[in-house]
Amino acid sequence: MSEVVNMEQTILESATELFLKKGFKATSTTEIAKEAGCNQALVHYYFRTKDRLFEAIFQQKVKFFVGALLDIGKEELPFLEKLEKKVISHFEAIESNPRLPLFFLNELSANPNRIDTIKQAVGNLPQQAVHQLEKELNSDIEKGAIRPVSVRDLLMSIVSLNIMAFMGAPMFKVMTGISEEDYQKFLNQRKMENVRIILKSLEPEVES
Amino acid sequence: MSEVVNMEQTILESATELFLKKGFKATSTTEIAKEAGCNQALVHYYFRTKDRLFEAIFQQKVKFFVGALLDIGKEELPFLEKLEKKVISHFEAIESNPRLPLFFLNELSANPNRIDTIKQAVGNLPQQAVHQLEKELNSDIEKGAIRPVSVRDLLMSIVSLNIMAFMGAPMFKVMTGISEEDYQKFLNQRKMENVRIILKSLEPEVES
């Protein structure tokens, strides 16, 4: 039972929670300090400025998020099986960090400059991974195993379905009048539904 | 050429643009006034408080957005054809208001209280529309024309695919390294790709 907590770490965690919930501008260092249980000046002692604190968190989260999306399964599996695993692991990554997508998109909207932070954080890793996926995809397309589809469309579909299941929850709940409990049930089956949608969307057209 | 502009209207438009881009907290009445080309006090003269101004805009946008999602085609068409039209019109509604979804979701995250504004603005219209859609959907499922799927899953799929094509653009561009011009091309074909995905996802399972 370490009663002594690392205040720098605590501040970082409080800041993360608040930034994720309310964004950069709507979160004050005063609030962060209060949440962390320390004096407001301490936030600046450890992180100098609010912006630096934010950037540290932003970068770290970008790396995590992009990693979760990209880490292409190394196993030697048929493409469609690998894809299914990918959809599932991506869904689960978002499930355990449901606020991340909104956090990124909102911050980019409010301050497009942050795009540079992202670029710098991810490098050309994404392009490589996309290219690798594209090769495997095209190979299966040529075999006639799946219908012709661009890697961009496929990626966009996966990301859209997985992210919106969590990010869209508040709106979706109001629209459908669903309870929190039922929404959890919905989410539980949604992971495999997304897999189904992606796989069915890739099925070759039937002869007419 | 009416050189005389209605300043109240101009303020509303400037505020809308800024709120949509940066959210409630990150937008100041000073900034709104500057954008509108008037004195800051005038913003308060017409709208009393920043919050009232925001609420007016928020409500109006919610009604528009929900309307665009729900207005179920009145024509007598086969379900799948009606659905295709629905997907397309929903896509186009977002296309002409690409910032709306992020605006709602971010504001709800920062201030969950606003959920009441939404509930009040939309009433039980959504539930009714969902229920109507559900009837038609189930009817086609019973006929065996489409695979068993819940109306919630179907709605979530449509909304996810359409919204993320626009809302996710900034992230997607970085990840794929695509140019603005190519992204426009991507969007142009994405509408029908979404239709394809939805329709294919509804195809009955083939006999094994």
Next chain:
DNA sequence: AAACTATTTAATAGATTTATTAAATAACAA
């Protein structure tokens, strides 16, 4: 034109926010 109303601005009070500084406290090493 005079009187009245609506619009717009300048000035400012009162909060809040970020960041800095100096002082106080705690932790540690000599």
Next chain:
DNA sequence: TTGTTATTTAATAAATCTATTAAATAGTTT
């Protein structure tokens, strides 16, 4: 214990933000 360094706090400067008020300007009516 004493000197040294690291951590934490209190106080506060400077900037910014919302909202109000009073005065100025423009527009209308009589």
